[in-house]
Amino acid sequence: MPFEYLPLPGAPVGQLDTPALVIDMDVAEKNISRLQKWANRNKMGVRPHSKTHKTPLFAHKQMAAGAIGICCAKVGEAEVMVAGGVKEILIANQIVGATKIARLVALANDASITVAVDDAANVRDLSAAASAAGREIGVIVEVDTGMHRCGVDGGAATRKLAKLIASSPGLRFDGVMGYEGHVVAQRDFEERKTEATAAARALVEAAEDLRKAGLPCKIVSAGGTGTYNITGTVKGITDLQCGSYIFMDGDYLEVFKDFSPALSVLATVISRPVKGRAVTDAGIKAISVDRGLPKVIGIEGAKVAGLSEEHGRLEVSGAAEKLKVGDKVSLLPMHGDTTINLYSHYACVRKGKLEAMVEIAGRGRSR
Ligand SMILES: Cc1ncc(COP(=O)(O)O)c(C=O)c1O
Numbered sequence: 001m002p003f004e005y006l007p008l009p010g011a012p013v014g015q016l017d018t019p020a021l022v023i024d025m026d027v028a029e030k031n032i033s034r035l036q037k038w039a040n041r042n043k044m045g046v047r048p049h050s051k052t053h054k055t056p057l058f059a060h061k062q063m064a065a066g067a068i069g070i071c072c073a074k075v076g077e078a079e080v081m082v083a084g085g086v087k088e089i090l091i092a093n094q095i096v097g098a099t100k101i102a103r104l105v106a107l108a109n110d111a112s113i114t115v116a117v118d119d120a121a122n123v124r125d126l127s128a129a130a131s132a133a134g135r136e137i138g139v140i141v142e143v144d145t146g147m148h149r150c151g152v153d154g155g156a157a158t159r160k161l162a163k164l165i166a167s168s169p170g171l172r173f174d175g176v177m178g179y180e181g182h183v184v185a186q187r188d189f190e191e192r193k194t195e196a197t198a199a200a201r202a203l204v205e206a207a208e209d210l211r212k213a214g215l216p217c218k219i220v221s222a223g224g225t226g227t228y229n230i231t232g233t234v235k236g237i238t239d240l241q242c243g244s245y246i247f248m249d250g251d252y253l254e255v256f257k258d259f260s261p262a263l264s265v266l267a268t269v270i271s272r273p274v275k276g277r278a279v280t281d282a283g284i285k286a287i288s289v290d291r292g293l294p295k296v297i298g299i300e301g302a303k304v305a306g307l308s309e310e311h312g313r314l315e316v317s318g319a320a321e322k323l324k325v326g327d328k329v330s331l332l333p334m335h336g337d338t339t340i341n342l343y344s345h346y347a348c349v350r351k352g353k354l355e356a357m358v359e360i361a362g363r364g365r366s367r
Contacts, residue, residue, distance in 0.1 A: 003345060003357070011354045013266065013347070014328050019286035020266040021343040021360075022330070025350045027262035028246055029061065034259060035228060035245050036065040044232045047071055047090060047221060049243030052337050054362030055346070056084025058246060063088075069112075071221075071241050075103045076365025082111045084361065090221065091115040092177060092241055094142070094150060096122055100367065101129045105137065114138030114174050114219070118152045123164050123171070130170030138174040139165045140219055143206045145178035145199035154206030162215045175219030176210070178203040179241065180231065184224035185255050192255075196227040197234060204236030226255045249336035251291040264297060265331045265339065266347075267312060269323050278302070278323045280312035280331075287312070287331060288338035294331040299323070304331065 005017055013022060032048075039046045048062045049071040059070045059081055069088030072078040078089050088111065095104050095115050107113050108130070117123050117139055130137050141161045144151030152158055158176065166173040180199035186192040200222055207217040223231035223240035225248075232240050244252050247263035267282035284307045287294050294312075296302040301320035306313045312331070316323055323329070333339040340346075346358045 006357060007347070007354055009354055009356060013349050013352050013354065016266055016347050016354065018266050018268045018328065019282040020347045021340065021345070022264050022266050022347045022349055023247065024262045024264075025348050025355055027260050028058070031246050031248065031259040031262060032062055032065050035240075035242060036062075036067070038229065039232060039240065040066065042232055044237065045239030047239040047241055048246065049073070049092065049241045050077060050081060050362065052243040052340065053246055054080070054340060054360050054365070055358060056081055056086055056361065057358055059084070059086045062246070068239060071243070074366055075100050075107070076367050077362040078107055078113070079103065080362040080365055082107050087111045089113050090138075090140075090177075090219070092179065092221070094118060094122060095126075098125070098129070101125055105129045105133045105135050108133075108135040108137050112138070114140060116140050116142040116150075116177055117161065117165070118142045118150050120161060120164055123161065123168060127168035127170050133170075136170060136172050138172045140174045140221070141165070141176050141206075143176050143178040143203055145180055145202045145222070146195065147179060147182040147199075149179075149181065151178060154202055155209060158206045159210060159213055159215075162210050163213070166215055173215060175217035175221070175238070176203060176207050177219065177221040177241070178206075179222060179224065180227055181224060184226035185251060186226070187255060189256075192226060193230050196230040200231045200234035200237055204234060207236060225252055225259070229258070244336055247336050247340075249291075249339075250295055250332045250334035253332075261332060263333065263336050263340070265294065265333060267329050267331055269325055269327045269329060270311075272323065272325055275321065276316060278314040278316050278320075278329075280314065280329055281310065282312045282331060283307045283310040285309055286342060287333050288335050288342065290338055291334040294333050297330040297332050299329065302329070
């Protein structure tokens with residue numbers, strides 16, 4: 001099915017059909033450059049997580065700015081990136097099962113592939129597939145630095161896995177990663193700093209322990225948007241995996257304003273049934289609510305009161321009572337990544353005009 005309409009470049013944002021996922025390219029590019037400049041000053045690598053934008057265009061912008069590679073969460077995302085010409089991929093997730101492992105190994109024909117593990121049987125499966133295909137893939141051990149999601153304890157468990165990787169045909173031991181997801185959105189800076197520093201130090205310690213055991217760690221990767229300037233100052237961390245910083249979202253804007261919002265959903269008022277209520281065409285199929293209801297941008301007195309599948313219910317008062325059927329409303333999603341995953345295309349705009357409709361090729365690639 002072709003894209004149902006294709007607005008011409010130069011069209012004013014207000015003329016886009018809705019719901020539309022709008023990216024302000026100037027702002028996104030400034031965010032990319034801001035993180036990269038900070039990292040350059042602090043001699044830190046940037047390996048942005050592409051799970052946010054899911055699109056080779058933005059990965060290439062990050063690489064052109066100086067990123068050393070990109071992260072992906074899924075093989076499907078990595079396939080899109082490699083097909084789009086991105087050559088340095090770290091899958092910051094466990095890839096389990098013969099079907100996915102075969103696809104992972106195939107990617108190594110065209111790109112440098114590194115994957116995270118936290119399980120010995122998974123290491124053996126990766127090794128068998130890579131060596132049968134005559135390929136080498138990089139493997140890093142995921143260390144649980146406090147999030148208690150995936151990952152093994154630093155120390156003996158990490159050492160055991162690292163030794164297994166280093167002695168497995170088809171695999172190259174590359175180092176360790178640890179994602180401090182439990183603190184990236186901590187609102188209080190001092191608390192965020194204390195906890196993220198502890199997490200990063202635990203990871204660095206695990207890497208030092210491995211080096212002492214004769215296992216060199218080229219990669220000691222960690223960090224999210226909310227901790228870039230904390231994790232990124234801990235000696236021994238080699239690179240940051242920040243993802244959300246490129247567009248920001250409502251949730252992260254409550255953490256800090258170091259990066260600016262580049263992402264919004266444009267909606268149309270489709271009904272003004274009674275005073276005090278306006279209804280838009282952007283429901284939960286157009287904007288995610290897993291981190292809360294979106295915010296109306298730039299219209300005083302307008303507030304999102306609830307979303308159903310295809311409708312957004314706004315409470316309007318004061319100046320916002322002027323909203324009429326057909327008017328456009330910009331909404332700030334509280335969670336960018338899950339909202340982006342709902343769309344086939346970005347409407348990329350510059351100075352209020354459409355620059356291009358860009359396919360979100362990695363959208364829905366959750367296998
Ligand atoms: C393993 C890993 N690294 C990095 C990130 C990037 O985090 P953020 O979007 O906070 O920048 C995530 C986010 O979920 C993640 O799961």
